[in-house]
Amino acid sequence: MNQNTDGRRPLLKAMGLTKYFGDRVGCRNITFDLWPGEVLGIVGESGSGKTTLLNLLSGQLVETKGTVKYSLAGKDLVDLNQLPAPQKRYLMRTEWGLVRQNPKEGLRMQVSAGANVGERLMALGIRHYGTIRSEVVKWFERVEIDVARIDDLPETFSGGMLQRLQIARNLVTQPRLVLMDEPTGGLDVSIQASLLDLLRRLVSELNLSLIIVTHDLAVARLLAHRLLVMRQGEVVESGLTDQVLDDPHHPYTQLLVSSVLHS
């Protein structure tokens, strides 16, 4: 009886990722694979190291130890640290996306919403205004922002709309992997709900891989296929989302799950 190996290649491979801030552990020995089309949730409370991990993956921090390998353009895995800076920057603009918790940090607040979404296309060398404009309109529709607001400044947008704008800004180059840091944090519950619906749809329509950092188990259950539960910098439990949340094994996971208020 065969096991389950086939020709499939992971999209991302993190191996032994460790980050120390002086003596303090940011995260330690994080190892996981991410497959195309998979949504990985990283859950934990404040101080668990989940944000550190996300910052390591997105290249905003340099790891103390460990490697991150990525399947560039669908080919063999490449160690991200070995990539020259221009290529890495290009990667972050095209195949990857980063959606920050505070959308104002992930947007250019002084240029129009349309310019925000079109920027990546312009950075890639697309020099036809009409083409850029129609792509922007397409993505506005996809994330359900009123197209009439295409020339408005982001400071006139609500929190939920800013987050959608940030998502559109990242998706316009059709990335394969999007990193998200608490994408629904700070939003009203009803806004959260519609944002989550949007993300679910986009994941299935675009075959995206996501890594979502969240402290909200309901968000994790809704969006993630798999979970990593982090505590004090380490992964204490991992597995299918429904398995980890319905049959938690680690004491900390049990504590987390039992602490969630049910409505």
Added chain:
Amino acid sequence: MDIKLRVEEIQKAFVLHLQGGMVLPVLSGVNLIVHAGECVALSGPSGIGKSTLLRILYANYKPDRGNVWVEHRGEWVNLLQAKPYRILEIRRSTIGYVSQFLRVIPRVPAIEIVMEPLRNLGYPPQECRLQAEAMLRRLNIPERLWTISPTLFSGGEQQRINISRSFICPFSILLLDEPTAALDDQNRKIVIELIQEAKTRGAAVVGVFHDREVKEAVSTRTFDIPKEKIS
């Protein structure tokens, strides 16, 4: 006859760390083989682990020991060792599960919930919609409810949505946990029909049926969960 499911030496104990590490043993050494066309009714007193076993067969619960072999796309896969993406694949195309409770994603209309398993397999939307409508009609869900989220449905209606979802795809293994619990006579009969049809096309069914009428109508044999051995 083809074997569709092979369960080997399943052992499961719950460790409740929040209750000082109290250990609740549930299953010890469960072995089961299910063939195509069979419907195995799990039996035993309440709390013996029937639902737990079903969940283990869906990889929703993780046992401490044992193997669950399923035939997936012509190959045998051990569900408990498989990579997560593989398990999800198996759930999409090979194993269907009807739970006691419908976990509803709010704001998604009933028709889309029922369509979803077919969409996941890549069928075109129009085709999925037609099949979903047929299924909903069969289970007596009125058309005016199709565009509404099941969060607003009664328990029985939610259960019928659940059933629609799981029977719309031709799964080769079906796991049914009290599928008719909230249903009236008429709908219970329809579910019995659905299960029979599944058996006829060669599915292997494992179920927990407290309803005697249903149990007698569909099950080909009974499997007693062995009482936990006290070592």
Added chain:
Amino acid sequence: MKRSMQILNNVEGPNKSRLFEYNFAYLDEGTKRMIRRVILKAIATPGHQVPFGSREMPLPLGWGTGGIQITASLIGPEDVLKVIDQGSDDTTNAISIKKFFKKVTGVRITERTSMATLIQTRHRIPETPLREGQIIIYQVPIPEPLRFLEPRETETRKMHALADYGLMYIKLYEDISIHGRIATAFMYPVLVHYRYIASPSPIPRFDNPKMDHMPALQLFGAGREKRIYAIPPYTSVKSLDFEDYPFEVETWDQKCALCGSKESYLDEVIIDDQGGRLFICSDTDYCQQRRWAGQKEGLPNQISVTTRAGEKGDQVL
């Protein structure tokens, strides 16, 4: 030292002994060497801003100290210098700078573009096409073309290093979405030698095409910001645009009231309290050459303008 002694004999000055303190062209030879080295680097990387140790000059920052330092590093006794400001040879700034160089070098000063070897300019390129062997030196206030979009130097340096210029195109995109066209009137950004985006200095967009494949060497000096950059002769200089919104220059319905030119950049001049106005060439030398040529052919002057022209167009200071 020897050279500066020779010059002193030709230079007029109220107090000869005081002038002994200045080296030829004011800057010491070490500084000149440093600046020339920077210029060479700049020429080797067209459009790339090279930092340099900008010196204290006898005029405030923001008044052309960068341009003056480049001129001072390159000028030799045989050079002929032209200085223009907004196209004109006789504004206060142009005259002050020329007086300065006359004092510390004694070189010939001219208004005739075609006769100059070094042309220092603020805000215009002369209408008369430049030749091989000439050097045009632009005074630049803000050398960084991205500065108004991205205030952080750390970021703009990265953008140039990685040729990551999306932000610049955002500005153009915004112009089109707001105004229906690219609205930048002056200091219109250019792509130099297919690599670096540079500021052409605050010249009107009208002048940008002159920079493309210019036979003369173009040097840019920003004294306050301490940067020098260069465009070697015959280098590609493309004004940024979109394929469907191509770069365009300004046009006028009027022609120059003095010389009749329809091709040059025109200034609008108010001539009386009733709001009467005239359009005349911004480039004074160009206008004058045309008028003289017109006079030779017997065309009347439209308006009499007095000029203090010496022989062959030399300026007497």
